[in-house]
Amino acid sequence: MSLLRFITCGSVDDGKSTLIGRLLYDTRQLHADQLAAVEADSRRRGSDLDLSLLVDGLLAEREQGITIDVAYRYFATEARTFIVADTPGHEQYTRNMVTGASTADAAVILLDARRGVLRQTRRHSHVVALLGIRRVVLAVNKIDLVGYDQKTFEAIAEEYREFAAGIGIAEVECVPVSALDGSNVVARSPRMPWYDGPTMLGWLEGVAVEDDRRSGPFRLVVQWVNRPGPDFRGAAGMVLGGTVRPGDAVRVFPGERETTVARLVTFDGDLAEAGPGESVTVVLADDLDVGRGAVLAAGDPPAVADACQADLIWMGEQEMLPGRRYLAKIGARTVGISMDTPRHRLDVDTGAQLAAKTLGLNEIGLVNVHFDQPVALDPYRANRNLGGFIVIDRMSNATVGAGLVRFPLRRASNLRWQELSVDQAGRERLNGHRGCVVWFTGLSASGKSTIANLVESRLHGEGRHTFLLDGDNVRHGLNKDLGFTDADRVENVRRVGEVAGLMVRAGLIVLVSFISPFRAERALARGIVGAGEFCEVHVDTPLAVAEERDPKGLYAKARRGELPNFTGIDSPYEPPDSPEVRLDTTALSAGEAADAVLSRLRELGVC
Amino acid sequence: MTHLDWLESEGIDIMREAVAESDRPVLLYSIGKDSSVLLHLARKAFYPSRPPFPLLHVDTTWKFQEMIAFRDRTVAELGLELVVHHNPECVALGVNPFEHGSATHTDMWKTQGLRQALDERRFDLAFGGARRDEEASRAKERVFSFRTADHRWEPRDQRPELWRLYNARKAPGESIRVFPLSNWTELDIWQYIERERIPVVPLYFAAERPVVERDGALIMVDDDRLPLRPGERPEYRMVRFRTLGCYPLTGAVPSTATTVREVIEETVAATTSERQGRVIDRDQSGSMERKKREGYF
Numbered sequence: 090m091s092l093l094r095f096i097t098c099g100s101v102d103d104g105k106s107t108l109i110g111r112l113l114y115d116t117r118q119l120h121a122d123q124l125a126a127v128e129a130d131s132r133r134r135g136s137d138l139d140l141s142l143l144v145d146g147l148l149a150e151r152e153q154g155i156t157i158d159v160a161y162r163y164f165a166t167e168a169r170t171f172i173v174a175d176t177p178g179h180e181q182y183t184r185n186m187v188t189g190a191s192t193a194d195a196a197v198i199l200l201d202a203r204r205g206v207l208r209q210t211r212r213h214s215h216v217v218a219l220l221g222i223r224r225v226v227l228a229v230n231k232i233d234l235v236g237y238d239q240k241t242f243e244a245i246a247e248e249y250r251e252f253a254a255g256i257g258i259a260e261v262e263c264v265p266v267s268a269l270d271g272s273n274v275v276a277r278s279p280r281m282p283w284y285d286g287p288t289m290l291g292w293l294e295g296v297a298v299e300d301d302r303r304s305g306p307f308r309l310v311v312q313w314v315n316r317p318g319p320d321f322r323g324a325a326g327m328v329l330g331g332t333v334r335p336g337d338a339v340r341v342f343p344g345e346r347e348t349t350v351a352r353l354v355t356f357d358g359d360l361a362e363a364g365p366g367e368s369v370t371v372v373l374a375d376d377l378d379v380g381r382g383a384v385l386a387a388g389d390p391p392a393v394a395d396a397c398q399a400d401l402i403w404m405g406e407q408e409m410l411p412g413r414r415y416l417a418k419i420g421a422r423t424v425g426i427s428m429d430t431p432r433h434r435l436d437v438d439t440g441a442q443l444a445a446k447t448l449g450l451n452e453i454g455l456v457n458v459h460f461d462q463p464v465a466l467d468p469y470r471a472n473r474n475l476g477g478f479i480v481i482d483r484m485s486n487a488t489v490g491a492g493l494v495r496f497p498l499r500r501a502s503n504l505r506w507q508e509l510s511v512d513q514a515g516r517e518r519l520n521g522h523r524g525c526v527v528w529f530t531g532l533s534a535s536g537k538s539t540i541a542n543l544v545e546s547r548l549h550g551e552g553r554h555t556f557l558l559d560g561d562n563v564r565h566g567l568n569k570d571l572g573f574t575d576a577d578r579v580e581n582v583r584r585v586g587e588v589a590g591l592m593v594r595a596g597l598i599v600l601v602s603f604i605s606p607f608r609a610e611r612a613l614a615r616g617i618v619g620a621g622e623f624c625e626v627h628v629d630t631p632l633a634v635a636e637e638r639d640p641k642g643l644y645a646k647a648r649r650g651e652l653p654n655f656t657g658i659d660s661p662y663e664p665p666d667s668p669e670v671r672l673d674t675t676a677l678s679a680g681e682a683a684d685a686v687l688s689r690l691r692e693l694g695v696c
Numbered sequence: 697m698t699h700l701d702w703l704e705s706e707g708i709d710i711m712r713e714a715v716a717e718s719d720r721p722v723l724l725y726s727i728g729k730d731s732s733v734l735l736h737l738a739r740k741a742f743y744p745s746r747p748p749f750p751l752l753h754v755d756t757t758w759k760f761q762e763m764i765a766f767r768d769r770t771v772a773e774l775g776l777e778l779v780v781h782h783n784p785e786c787v788a789l790g791v792n793p794f795e796h797g798s799a800t801h802t803d804m805w806k807t808q809g810l811r812q813a814l815d816e817r818r819f820d821l822a823f824g825g826a827r828r829d830e831e832a833s834r835a836k837e838r839v840f841s842f843r844t845a846d847h848r849w850e851p852r853d854q855r856p857e858l859w860r861l862y863n864a865r866k867a868p869g870e871s872i873r874v875f876p877l878s879n880w881t882e883l884d885i886w887q888y889i890e891r892e893r894i895p896v897v898p899l900y901f902a903a904e905r906p907v908v909e910r911d912g913a914l915i916m917v918d919d920d921r922l923p924l925r926p927g928e929r930p931e932y933r934m935v936r937f938r939t940l941g942c943y944p945l946t947g948a949v950p951s952t953a954t955t956v957r958e959v960i961e962e963t964v965a966a967t968t969s970e971r972q973g974r975v976i977d978r979d980q981s982g983s984m985e986r987k988k989r990e991g992y993f
Contacts, residue, residue: 092699158854160835161828163881170699172879184856191858312712317745325741327709327860356740366697368708368741381716404856418861421716477859486865488855 090165093298096174096189096222098213099199104230108199108268109162109175110140112290115275118164140268159189168294183216183437183451184404187491190220191477194298197289199228202235202265205245206252212437214253219400219453219493221473223259226292232281233267239283256440262292303365306388307331307339308467308475310420311381315370323354323370324379326421329474330467331388332364333371341377342384342465343393349374382422384465384475391465391475394497400435400469401428401456403448405482405489410447410576412583413609414616417460417492419478425461426480430576432456447576448490458492469493484609516596520554524593525695526618527686529602530611530665531628532657533643534635536674536682540628541602543683553598553696558585560603573654579610586614593618598695606662624693626686627668632657634675669693700888707734707876708741709860710839711823714874715741715748717864718821724810725751725778727763728940729896730825730877732770733885736894737876738823739774750777752813752822756805757782758792758942760918766897781813793944794923801942811847814871821864821872829881839878845869882938883963890956899937900959902951906930913947 099105131139162173174189176182190196196217200210217225227249235241246263253261264273265284272278275290287295308330315323333339337350352372353360363369371385384391403409409428417426431454434445448454469476480490517523527544529537541557548555564571568584571577582605592599605611615623635657636644647655654660665671670689672682690696697705715721723738725731738747753767771778783791786804793801814822828835838854840862855863864872877885889896907914908928915922917930922944924930935948936959953959 090699091697092702158836158851159856161879162835163829163879165881165883170884188856188858192860312709313716313742315742315745321744323744325712327705354744356743364697366702366705368705368712370743416865418863421713423865474859477861479858479861479863481863481865486863486867488858488863491856491858 090168090170091298092170092172093195093293093296094172094174094193095195095197095293096176096186096193096217097197097199098176098186098217099197099228099230100209103199103201104141104268105175105199106141107139108197108228108230108266108274109173110142111268111271111274112173113162113164114140115271116164116166116290159185166290166294171293183212183453184402184491186213186216187220187402187404190217190222191473191491193220193222195224195226195293195296196222197226197228197293199230200245202229202232202241202245206248208438210249211252211439214258215256215435215437215440216453218256218258219402221469221493223257224296224298225253225258225261226289226296227253227261227263228289229263229265230268232265232272233270237265237272237278237280239281242284260296262286264289264292303332305330305472306390307333307337307386308391308472309333309369309371309385310475311379311383311385312421314380321372322376323372324383324385325368325370326385327368328363328365330365330472332362333385333387334362335359337387339373339385339387340390341379342386342391343463344383345390345393346375346377348377382420384420386465391467392497393463393465395460395463396498397458397460397466398432398495398498399456399458399478399492400453400495401431401448401458401480401493402453402491403450403489404491405487406450407482407489408447408449408575409490410579410609411456412579412613413607414461414483414613415489416481416483417458417478418481419464419466420475422464423481424464427459429457429459446574455495457498466494466497468496483612513594513596516594520596522553522598522696523622523694524596525598525622525624525690525693526589526593526614527598527600527624527626527690528589528605528611528614529600529626529628530605530668532630532632532635532662533604533655534638534640535628535630536672536679537602537604537628539679540626540672540682540686541600543679544686545600547683547687548598548696551696554596555598555600556592557600557602558589560585573660575607575654575660578606578660582607582610583613586610586617589614590617593622598690604656604662606656606660608663608665611665621693624670624686624690624695625665625668626670626672627665628672628674628682629664630674700884700891703880703884704737704740704888706860706879707737710862710874710876711738711741713860713862714821714823714840714864714872714876717862718872720817720819721749721821721823722752722779722814722817722819723747723749723823724825725753725767726825726940727753727759727767727897728825729885729889729900730827732894732896733880733888734823734825734877735770735774736892746775749823750779752779752781752819754781754806754809754813756786756801756809756942758801758805758921758944760897760899760916760940760943760946762899763897763940766895770895779813779817781809781816783809783812792921793942798945802945805942814847819871820866821874823874823876825877826875827880827882827885828878837875837878839875840864841873841875842866843871843873847871883960886956886960886963890960897940899940901954902934902936902958903954904932905935905948907933907935907948914949915946916943916948918943 127142130142160175164171176186176189198213229242229245242265250261266273273288309326309328311324311326313325315325335350340347351374353363354370411428411430414427416423431445433442434454467475476494478492479488482489529541531537545555545557568581571581589599589601646652647658656662791804838857906917908930936951937948953962
């Protein structure tokens with residue numbers, strides 16, 4: 090008996106919970122006690138039998154009367170077993186739909202016959218197409234409420250087929266159903282003699298789950314190295330594409346080392362062949378160092394690239410910030426990544442490409458993604474499992490995005506580091522001191538620039554080579570194209586971090602005086618220079634004190650709403666957790682604060 | 697690929713991924729049929745190595761005697777490491793379902809006991825045999841399910857799970873519960889047990905057992921600690937259990953199914969869902985979700 094995974098898309102009002110409840114009820118998946126509980130619940134709400142109550146699980150959603158997350162349901166018929174991902178239809182829950190669609194082979198898209206093809210129908214279809222689901226059934230529900238009318242159904246079906254073909258959904262079946270009375274869900278309806286297509290269940294039982302993966306090139310991602318003793322070394326993982334047999338030549342990526350498959354080991358004995366979805370342990374003929382994350386491949390090779398262009402679905406509460414460093418899990422590897430400004434954002438209702446500087450929760454865009462090391466990948470169209478990745482926030486560890494690789498960008502092979510014969514160490518010897526970044530962060534009017542100025546004067550007096558990058562000054566030139574949105578602040582800090590890094594390589598002590606409100610970007614700046622070359626100074630002044638000082642009158646303006654995105658007022662400041670120096674300016678004079686910074690620099694061996 | 701092959705392979709994939717992404721994994725072994733399947737998958741996932749983690753049984757001292765015997769036999773035969781934890785507070789107070797009520801009994805022995813065992817041995821990842829089809833609140837739980845440092849589950853703050861990419865990153869002190877059987881149904885479990893000939897506790901098969909009928913449930917008199925109410929006289933009836941837990945809280949069902957095949961036939965024809973035998977689930981509406989938020993498995 091085979092397995093079909095499908096998703097259901099539609100809104101609460103379309104009767105989706107009722108439709109799933111009807112499938113479970115009519116295929117007799119319900120036990121007497123479950124039925125009794127639903128009947129009791131239904132009576133409390135004043136109806137005979139409300140099948141949607143079967144499906145609405147968590148307390149919170151019962152209280153609100155809505156479905157809040159992806160829920161999985163299971164049922165079986167004589168022909169097949171089914172796993173249903175039940176995903177909600179509200180606009181704000183695109184991420185749940187993407188999640189459910191990522192493992193589905195088919196989709197049920199639901200609409201209300203009285204309302205026809207709506208914006209949300211198109212939205213669901215765009216997501217389904219993007220995630221590579223090619224088999225769709227359109228359930229035209231509540232057909233009872235339009236008098237089982239053939240014309241209404243046919244008009245909707247025609248409109249939808251035309252739309253679906255335009256967005257690349259190859260196979261569409263349209264079925265007129267009533268989840269409420271059960272028409273054409275499991276059993277044919279005598280009320281619609283004009284309809285001669287399959288019932289919904291009939292379609293689900295019969296739909297051919299194509300196995301393109303089987304004919305594709307062999308792929309296996311190594312999850313775990315199995316080494317019970319010196320005599321056995323196996324690479325454990327699931328076959329994610331193609332087939333493999335002992336004796337096959339395979340290559341190990343990255344690195345492109347060639348070897349041969351010696352054995353396919355399982356608990357139940359060695360296999361003569363393994364295909365997609367099978368978890369095996371591969372023993373290779375040569376004793377290569379194949380670790381977790383390596384990709385075994387044959388035939389058309391995967392790309393090895395440190396950048397790609399990808400469709401990105403943003404799932405984080407905080408918007409995606411171009412230039413910020415995130416993590417990505419792809420295959421069995423977790424690597425550092427950053428994204429450029431989106432090339433465009435997709436309007437999922439119309440398919441239009443819109444200009445965008447960032448992506449917010451539930452937005453989908455096309456972006457260039459940079460990995461901090463080369464990774465093996467396939468286009469998502471060719472292989473879901475080697476072309477899909479998740480984006481993880483470094484601070485919260487939350488999954489904040491899902492990426493679908495369109496194609497690799499081979500930037501790394503065209504752009505190389507020029508070898509330089511005079512290096513940083515040489516310049517430092519000439520200067521008589523080391524280069525480093527002294528990064529002053531804190532609220533506006535906290536005293537950063539005053540203290541940084543004093544520190545520079547003293548260093549200069551001692552014969553040190555210095556340079557001071559001041560936030561305001563840099564915004565007049567290098568960064569004059571940037572504003573004060575979160576995305577622009579990230580880019581502002583990234584550029585200054587890069588410039589400071591270049592100056593450190595020139596052997597200078599670089600003083601940076603920037604509000605730099607976000608931890609992640611300060612961490613990025615720290616990462617640009619070497620260990621021990623970054624001294625973070627938190628000029629720690631309470632907001633009330635800074636606001637009281639307000640030498641430029643900025644806080645007053647911000648409070649009047651004339652300066653949007655002002656740090657501390659309507660834009661957050663994230664204080665450092667463990668700065669090299671913390672200066673309490675309510676207790677220290679500017680001179681004492683400068684002394685504290687200088688003594689720390691001596692401890693760090695800078696001067 | 698049949699649906700059982702698919703479920704097996706997915707379970708193996710999940711277990712390998714979890715082990716590779718954690719420092720101190722453990723398998724929560726409750727001795728039931730789901731645990732038996734979970735253990736079987738673990739043996740397959742890491743073969744020819746042994747499963748690279750110990751088994752943890754959070755015991756309540758009120759389990760069926762046959763369960764404990766089966767547990768010890770299984771561990772000895774397979775050469776596995778077993779950790780048995782008894783909540784010392786419960787031992788000292790002699791917590792039992794009769795004087796303290798089923799809710800307190802379960803909370804203290806199982807929920808608190810599990811937290812203690814995980815904290816004491818600093819396990820950062822625990823495999824469990826929970827299935828999404830068991831109960832409505834389980835249907836939305838992730839395969840990799842996070843617990844805060846105080847072991848709470850936040851249903852509104854779960855990470856989306858896409859493709860087979862499980863995000864296992866966590867802060868120090870946080871832990872993960874991993875459910876490789878998430879996508880299995882009760883029927884899948886029995887069909888797989890039949891196909892793979894997996895040993896299970898004999899209590900799952902019908903036999904003449906001494907039971908009393910109490911509050912609509914058939915309670916087996918497993919030892920002399922069960923206080924009989926006035927008028928209750930144990931009588932031998934042909935019964936079996938669909939789930940196993942603490943014997944005073946686990947209802948038997950009348951049955952003549954003495955083989956796995958007969959159990960499957962009975963399951964297909966079943967008119968009641970399996971957790972119905974569990975007294976603890978019916979304490980209050982939505983009780984499973986409430987327990988889970990507090991750290992129950």
